[in-house]
Amino acid sequence: NVQLFELLLNDLLKLFFDTKNQLRVYQPCIQAFERLLSQSTFQFYYEHCQQHFITICSEIIHSIESTVRTKQRLINDMKLNVSIIRFYCSLIQFNNSELKNKVIQLLTNYFQHDYPWIRRQTAQY
Numbered sequence: 001n002v003q004l005f006e007l008l009l010n011d012l013l014k015l016f017f018d019t020k021n022q023l024r025v026y027q028p029c030i031q032a033f034e035r036l037l038s039q040s041t042f043q044f045y046y047e048h049c050q051q052h053f054i055t056i057c058s059e060i061i062h063s064i065e066s067t068v069r070t071k072q073r074l075i076n077d078m079k080l081n082v083s084i085i086r087f088y089c090s091l092i093q094f095n096n097s098e099l100k101n102k103v104i105q106l107l108t109n110y111f112q113h114d115y116p117w118i119r120r121q122t123a124q125y
């Protein structure tokens with residue numbers, strides 16, 4: 001049902017914006033959304049409401065990037081970075097050139113990360 005997907009996506013977006021300063025909640029949100037994406041949960045919704053889905057994902061990406069970039073200690077948090085990498089890789093499955101280009105550009109930043117372990121994790125996914 002399209003309305004249920006809209007409610008879920010809107011709730012996820014609200015969670016991402018409301019929990020920016022609470023890493024204990026923020027990281028599991030990223031992991032949960034990544035798992036939903038990797039299991040093709042949103043494929044039906046994407047086919048019916050592509051623009052809304054892309055908008056929500058773009059806003060979540062913006063939230064993640066602004067949160068990580070503004071907090072220096074998060075840049076080097078290994079678990080968080082791996083969760084973000086997996087989330088970005090899960091977004092590539094959707095056939096939207098704008099979203100793919102944005103995700104590939106962000107993943108490229110992880111290939112240039114200071115820590116070799118994060119670079120290896122990026123290459124692995």
